[in-house]
Amino acid sequence: MDKRYEALDGLRGVAAIAVLAHHVGVVGHRDLMTGGYLAVDFFFLLSGFVIALAYERAFAEGLGRLAYVRLRLERLYPMILVGAALGVAAAFLSQMTSDMWIGLAAQLAFIPFATTQATAFPLNNPQWSLLFELVANVAHVLIWPGLTTRRLVLLVLVLGAALFGVLAVNHNLRVGWGWDNFWGGFPRVSFSFFLGVLIFRLRNRLPRIAASYPLLLLVFAATLAVPHIALTASDTVRDGLAVFIFFPAILVAALSAKLTPGWRRLAAFGGAVSFPVYAIHYPLLQVAKLSDYSQGPYWMWFWIAVAAFIVAAAWTLERLYERPVLGLLRAARKRRATKAGPVRPRSAGPTGGPQVGR
Numbered sequence: 001m002d003k004r005y006e007a008l009d010g011l012r013g014v015a016a017i018a019v020l021a022h023h024v025g026v027v028g029h030r031d032l033m034t035g036g037y038l039a040v041d042f043f044f045l046l047s048g049f050v051i052a053l054a055y056e057r058a059f060a061e062g063l064g065r066l067a068y069v070r071l072r073l074e075r076l077y078p079m080i081l082v083g084a085a086l087g088v089a090a091a092f093l094s095q096m097t098s099d100m101w102i103g104l105a106a107q108l109a110f111i112p113f114a115t116t117q118a119t120a121f122p123l124n125n126p127q128w129s130l131l132f133e134l135v136a137n138v139a140h141v142l143i144w145p146g147l148t149t150r151r152l153v154l155l156v157l158v159l160g161a162a163l164f165g166v167l168a169v170n171h172n173l174r175v176g177w178g179w180d181n182f183w184g185g186f187p188r189v190s191f192s193f194f195l196g197v198l199i200f201r202l203r204n205r206l207p208r209i210a211a212s213y214p215l216l217l218l219v220f221a222a223t224l225a226v227p228h229i230a231l232t233a234s235d236t237v238r239d240g241l242a243v244f245i246f247f248p249a250i251l252v253a254a255l256s257a258k259l260t261p262g263w264r265r266l267a268a269f270g271g272a273v274s275f276p277v278y279a280i281h282y283p284l285l286q287v288a289k290l291s292d293y294s295q296g297p298y299w300m301w302f303w304i305a306v307a308a309f310i311v312a313a314a315w316t317l318e319r320l321y322e323r324p325v326l327g328l329l330r331a332a333r334k335r336r337a338t339k340a341g342p343v344r345p346r347s348a349g350p351t352g353g354p355q356v357g358r
Helices: 007-028 036-060 065-093 100-108 127-146 149-170 182-201 213-225 236-255 261-288 299-340
Strands: none
Touching (some): 007 236, 065 299, 213 261
């Protein structure tokens, strides 16, 4: 059985905080964490690695496509429901109730642009990335039977060229969330996701990068925090270096990182709150901006307090809601599996059945 890479949890936590800080800047009209949107690309990269780690062996052992998609939806939906409820509350408080119920139904069904708004999911904007995540998951399981590692390398090269084209045309990778840039979300997710799958396949052959774990987290945070004016008049260089070079190198370095007990606990906390933070932060920020303090002389302290509240709320939801619900869903699956009997393994996968990850 493949080991758990605890260092990845801490990186996931930093990425979630970076997205939160970026959206504080967007909602509060402040120049904060301007490159925080790139954390989504790291999420896609990390997802490819983790999904391959968790499921490629299961594909070889008989996990069906529909069963896999159901597993992914079960993992996402508990927090999506909370985000949707908060989105409705934020719409009421902001008195922006036009198309609200259509938007809610569309959000729960993962149907983008069902309303007159310019964003894919106006009640909780970050859900656009979860839609693309599901697209990548489905594509992965569909092409997996013929996806040898050599073909995967070729696929990543082609997708990388497509993403480079998006970067050249758009001058940044802030795409996928709105009407005018939705098309860019497909190469954005597919390149990073399948690069993550490739890194998983090659993980035992890649060079080990000896790096201090705190230094690794610092470098990752600094990569997300670099303002565009530090490198170029546009974001092209920053975004390209981050997605094509820095993020893959950081992921590879994290695979061999050694964590002390204290850093292990901190990383576990970051991993636990990362998805709840991502799922609930945007509607809460929409509510917070209604306060006079959001633009007053103490705006910085106000938004720091709001961010701290969101992290605390995410931790509470993870402990008291998400974890128990996911446990109940796992127990229900086990009961169904016991009644159905053992699954007959399928024929060998693209690199030899259970050895697919090697």
